Amino acid sequence: MDANTFDMDLLQTLGPELTVFVGLLLIMIIPNLGNGKFRIPGTQIELPWFLGGTRYKAVSSPRLPGLLAVLTMSLALIQVLWYLLETNADGSRANAVANVISSENGYEIFSVNLFSRIFEAIFFAALLLAALASLDRLPTGSVKSNDIDVLFNNRRQADFYILMLTSALGMSVVALAQDMFVLFIGLELASFSTYVLVAFHKETRAGSEGGAKYFIVGSVASAVGLYGLSMLYLWAGSLQFDVLAAKWATDGASSLSMMALGFVLVGFAFKISAAPFHFAAPDAYSGANSPVAGVLATASKAMGMLGLMRVLLLITVPDSAAEDESAVWIGLLGVMAAVTMTWGNIAALGSENPKRMLAYSSVAHAGYMLAALTAIGAWNWGLVDTGGDAKDIVVAALLFHMFVLVFFKLGAFLVLGLLEMEGGASRLSSLSGLGKREPLLAVAMFLFMISLAGVPPMAGFLSKLLVIMGIVEVATGSGSLDSLMDAHWVWWLALLMVLNSAISMFYYLRVGVVMYFHEPEEGREGPLASGVSIRLAIAVCAIGTVAFGLVGGELIELCRDATQYLG
Amino acid sequence: MKMDYLSLLVVLPIMASIFLLILTSRLSAESRKKFDSSIRMASLGITLVMFAIAMLMFLGQIGDVDWKGIAFNNYEFKESYVWIEPLGIEWSVGVDGLSFPMVWLTTLLLPITIIATWNEKAGATYFPLILMMGGALIGVFVALDLFMFYVFWELTLIPMFFLILKWGGKDRKYAAQKFFIYTFTASVVMLLGLFTMYFLMDTQTFSMVEMVTEANGANTSGVWLGLEVQKALFIMLMLGFLVKLPAAPFHTWLPDAHVQAPTGGSMLLAGVMLKMGAYGMFRLPISLFPHALEEFRFVIMIIGLISLVWGAIVCLGQTNLKKMVAYSSVSHMGVILLGIASMQPLGWAAALFMMFAHGIISPMLFAVCGAFKHHYHSMEIGAMRGMAKHSPWLATSMMFGWMASLGLPLLAGFVAELMLMVAYWHAYGWWILLPGLVLALTAAYYLWSMQRTIFEGGDETQPPESLHGEPVPDIANSEKLAMLLLAGFTILFGIMPWIFLDMMDIWTRNAMIFLGFGA
Structure with a gap:
């Protein structure tokens, strides 16, 4: 046209x-x-x-x-x-x-x-x-x-x-x-x-x-x-x-x-x-x-x-003429992915401000996505049999990840937004007692947190799973290895990724602990400001987080169909 | 229409629990109090329905299954539905001689747990969480799809996390987070192992049945995936299960979690959740990587021995009753590892029966601990002096529980220990002296110290100090009922172990032949 x-x-x-x-x-x-x-x-x-x-x-x-x-x-x-x-x-x-x-x-x-x-x-x-x-x-x-x-x-x-x-x-x-x-x-x-x-x-x-x-x-x-x-x-x-x-x-x-x-x-x-x-x-x-x-x-x-x-x-x-048939940038990107996810998670451990914590968690998620990209860079690697299948999986995983991230990452910020209406959400203690003050809101926040950490059956688990799956598929290549040392090095990125999710568990769980088991701050008892539309938005996010985790098949299918248009 | 009873056992409690939790959160404080007892009753009713279903399955009223005739890698009540199509993930359930005893045990423990902790505070959220826990546990045992298995494996963490956090003791925050993070870390490593395996195999399936079929086909003629890869994957998978079991040196989360957990949480944690680890070992690494198992059997034996001895010795030094029971659990889980490492059909059957017997005995011990804490406001063994004079019921139950745990003949634990000793002798000869002596000495020590603390000392006219002058209680009727039930089953399976041992035995024999270990 x-x-x-x-x-x-x-x-x-x-x-x-x-x-x-x-x-x-x-x-x-x-x-x-x-x-x-x-x-x-x-x-x-x-x-x-x-x-x-x-x-x-x-x-x-x-x-x-x-x-x-x-x-x-x-x-x-x-x-x-x-x-x-x-x-x-x-x-x-x-x-x-x-x-x-x-x-x-x-x-x-x-x-x-x-x-x-x-x-x-x-x-x-x-x-x-x-x-x-x-x-x-x-x-x-x-x-x-x-x-x-x-x-x-x-x-x-x-x-x-x-x-x-x-x-x-x-x-x-x-x-x-x-x-x-x-x-x-x-x-x-x-x-x-x-x-x-x-x-x-x-x-x-x-x-x-x-x-x-x-x-x-x-x-x-x-x-x-x-x-x-x-x-x-x-x-x-x-x-x-x-x-x-x-x-x-x-x-x-x-x-x-x-x-x-x-x-x-x-x-x-x-x-x-x-x-x-x-x-x-x-x-x-x-x-x-x-x-x-x-x-x-x-x-x-x-x-x-x-x-x-x-x-x-x-x-x-990825350049099929290159020595190991992978893209020129994978080394650089691999290092960047490793540093990004680890740095993000370790920095998040120490942040007392929930918004900074979420920011660092977002850095860590960027690291996971970069790891997936690195894997695509190596997609030619030994994949003579499976063709471009591995690449499709990883790209679809990335699309799916970014799509469902809207629900649980944004949802977490929106819960903080509701707290801000009351006066500040810049300390972790602003969340304290939320389980008592607003049970449903606290449940939603908890769902967002465990979804970010990648606990089933939330959408965040499925997306992380897809990313890891894609990386591992690339790493294992055409299917027969003498030992794991022979797998492509992106496999170690997958290992780093799962260890990082374990680290991230600390700070995501801490939010749950604060919400349910700390007494509300002085002067912040009772339910929060009403705010119908922000609550509606949070509800949509919570439903999306659970629904795409349980029945994400359609969306994965869509993402997979979409990958062929990347070019 | 054909009913899918296994899925029902999984979905019913989880749905009911979500419904009850939402209902509770919408109620005001007053009406919550009003509905409290009806929520308790509803939860108990649901668990009783579940137990009835499991019982009818066992008796052949539902499905008419010959439990002693299930071939290896064949499953009864098998149903599958497409779940996430693009990935080939299915909701797929089934039971065999390995998983059915655990399913039955879970459905048995759920109502008993609810009865034993009938007076737990904030019951309107506590009992639904117990229900959710039960559904997730059964989900782990009946899952025949790796994805589904993993989902339920992790899902068990969430209700337990909250049970510990909300109803736990003083250091509950530390304990709950430690519990969550230990097991989560181990299981993500396991997840990576599962994926690596998925992409290395030919069929690329999440179905455990097809996976085991492929592995077996390749393992009989050669080594599936190659020995080096098999060993690496075996380690990754075993790591997840060893932490859950828990085996030394990964066991440190368990005493913390147990001491802080509420009674009901401890009962399910010790009774069923630890068994998930042993169950997973049999279901995945052992069934898939027999060659790696042969390579590592000695390592597993050493880990088992360390857990057994270490658990027993640390147990001796405890002054906190619950910690003592927790370490005795570590010790018993070591016995399971010894059974696996013996590579004898008898040893594997012993391991399976140990899972089952410990699943009945340890909840009883934790119920005793709970009752003690509840009535004496203390967990210190020193506070128990002369308990028999004040609370004869509690003292009797405690004594009974300990004897069962230490392997008194005619009680369920003895059967497992005896079988294990025989198998171990066949496999490792005089090495048997080490576990044998440890078991015997610790048993003697406990009985002596229990006898001293419970029956001697104290004064009828002078109740323990921790009561602060309150009247001396004995345990409530609901607690009595729960302990009677548990004691009854302990005796039943001590005298007639074959009720479940038969199907375990058939499973292990078939498995051994199938995996190429002779037998």
């Missing part, structure tokens, strides 16, 4: 993105509508002009932008899910063909397929839940009030949700992009939105500190990534994925392309908070509003992971 034919087809293909775009415009316009009238000069006919005058009662509610954002995001999510789940009469997937949108001179810009749509589902789901949770989360005041704080708070509502939607838009561009440059534009749009979202609590010290740190480190990482991109362009003369991949396949690695690859990796490694680029993450997470921190740990991380997958698996694929 050509981009210059602006027709119904294009509208249909890019439905979810356009929905977000329209929603964005609406949030900007609707809250400003007034009852101003326009009198046609020289007559008495007055036409409603909507601008100026007194604001309509219906549009003056400070909650309106939030509701619009939730509505927009759910419409977009429904379209994406529809795309993913639509089947033909015989039960096969209706959208089995990728829909490529190219420019006039044949450059591929976007590709709409199962793979990109799954990522969009992750982004929209995370942002929808976060927006839903923020409805009760952000303070508003009476519209009539002339108090400067109230006016300020009400004013900020629109800003917050506009940023949510722009980051959704940026993320979906990243998901669809078929060109490094387009991908980078999307990445920056999403990043800049999140920088502001992180710093949104600028009144507090932690908020401004976290925001500043996140912005500075993030922009440096972006700049380094961009520099890498320019080198890639210098090397290949184009930033199209297929051109880059073709160039890599014929010329192989050169010093220029390797350096470029390294720089680009830095840019994405920051996004997924892999060590040693993770230092800003704990500050950013603890300074940000909890739902926003949840978005950083799920959607934003999935976006970085997507970028890594595109670069590592699409362009610099």
Whole structure:
């Protein structure tokens, strides 16, 4: 399809993105509508002009932008899910063909397929839940009030949700992009939105500190990534994925392309908070509003992971000409994975702030995902018999992991968000006595924690299991070994991963202990603030955590079907 | 419609427990008190239904199974349903001569545990947790799919974690976390071993039946997967099970967990949960890697001996009654390892029967500990002086429990120990003196010290100090009932061990022939 034919087809293909775009415009316009009238000069006919005058009662509610954002995001999510789940009469997937949108001179810009749509589902789901949770989360005041704080708070509502939607838009561009440059534009749009979202609590010290740190480190990482991109362009003369991949396949690695690859990796490694680029993450997470921190740990991380997958698996694929038929980067990535997961877990052991703890746990999860990527880098290794099966398993495992992570990682942040409404969730003791104060909420939090740790039958167990399975399959190769020492070294990453999950058990369990067996803090007895929408979001997360753990088959199937569109 | 009774045994208690827990959490404090007794009754009712089902299965009223005619790697009441299709994971259940005694034992212990701890505080959440525990335990024993096995294996940790944390003693936080982390660490290593095995074999299946079939086919002519790999996988799998068992030097979580756990938790922990380790050994590493077993039999024997001797000696030095019972458990689990290492059909049958007998005797000891703690507010053996004069029931039960545990003839424990000694003699000759002497000496020491503390000393007119002047109690009727039941079964299986020993014996004989150990 050509981009210059602006027709119904294009509208249909890019439905979810356009929905977000329209929603964005609406949030900007609707809250400003007034009852101003326009009198046609020289007559008495007055036409409603909507601008100026007194604001309509219906549009003056400070909650309106939030509701619009939730509505927009759910419409977009429904379209994406529809795309993913639509089947033909015989039960096969209706959208089995990728829909490529190219420019006039044949450059591929976007590709709409199962793979990109799954990522969009992750982004929209995370942002929808976060927006839903923020409805009760952000303070508003009476519209009539002339108090400067109230006016300020009400004013900020629109800003917050506009940023949510722009980051959704940026993320979906990243998901669809078929060109490094387009991908980078999307990445920056999403990043800049999140920088502001992180710093949104600028009144507090932690908020401004976290925001500043996140912005500075993030922009440096972006700049380094961009520099890498320019080198890639210098090397290949184009930033199209297929051109880059073709160039890599014929010329192989050169010093220029390797350096470029390294720089680009830095840019994405920051996004997924892999060590040693993770230092800003704990500050950013603890300074940000909890739902926003949840978005950083799920959607934003999935976006970085997507970028890594595109670069590592699409362009610099495992090289069958290389000595052991694996990708050039697996050594580097393997070390990074090992360091990231261990560092994350050990740092999490010592954090007394639950948000920092979750941030480090998110670092550890990044390590697990990197380990999976490393395994794909070695996928050619001795797999003559099984073909690309192992690669499919690992990619599907990664998709599944990122999808279900939305439920239990974001869910955990949302529970903290509910506590924040009461006044702070920056100490582990803020959680104390939650089992008595709010039994169901404590159960949900406990489910999230054991899911993060990977205890069956939660979704987190299934996803970790899939990742380990994939790594082991790659490591055992074609099936016969003389001893385990002959297995590919990625097997030891799997071992490190299971040992790390054991370490992580300490700090996840501690949350359970604090919730159930510590007395509530002074002045924090009794149930929490009501907050219907945030509770609804938490309930959705809890149900998803359990449901995908028990019956994750459908989703795994979907992820597996999607892997073929990676390239 | 054909009923799937095994799945029912797993799903019914778990569903009931989730339902009751949700119900409880929605109730206000007052109505919780009101419904407390009905929740207790409901839990007891469900466990009794489960026991009835297991009993009917055993008697052949359901399914009409010939329990003594099950071939190795064949299962009765086999049912499977597709669970997670893309991975080939099934919900698959079945029982054989190895697992059925454990299923029956679990269904027996559940109502007895509930009866013994009838007056536990906050019963509205306690009893549902016991139910969930029971469902998960049965799930481990009936699972024929590796994934399902692992899911239930880990699921048992969650209710136990909460039982220890909420109803435990002073250091319960430390104990609960130690318990969780020890067993979790071991089982994730086991999980990695399982996966490595999965990808190395030809059929790539999670089904234990197909797995054992493939392993056997390859093991008779050569060594399945190669000896080095088999050894590595054997170690990884055994690690998971040895920690659970627990064997020295991984046993340190057990005394902590037991001392801190509430009575009901201890009863199930010692009665069934430890047996998961031994059961897993027979089901996976032994059935799959007989060549590795032969390589490591001496190591297993040494580990078993260390557990036995160490457990017994540390036990001697304890002043805390519950810790003493816990270490005696370690000692008995060492006996199971010795049975495995003897590589004799008799030794394996002894190990299986030891699992079963210890599963009845140790809950009784823990019930005694619980009652003692409950009434005397202490766990110190010193506080028991002259207990027989104040609480004759408790003293009698305790004495009976200890005698059974030490292997008094005509009680269930004796059968297992005798069988083991014979098998061990065949396998290792004069080495037998070590476990034999340890068992005999410790038995003598206990009986002497028990006799001294329970029956001598103390004064009828002067009750123990830990009572702080409260009237001297004897145990409640519910506790009496539970102890009578346990004592009754101990005697029953001491006099007529063949009730379950027959099917265990057939299983071990078939297994030995199948695995190529002759016999």
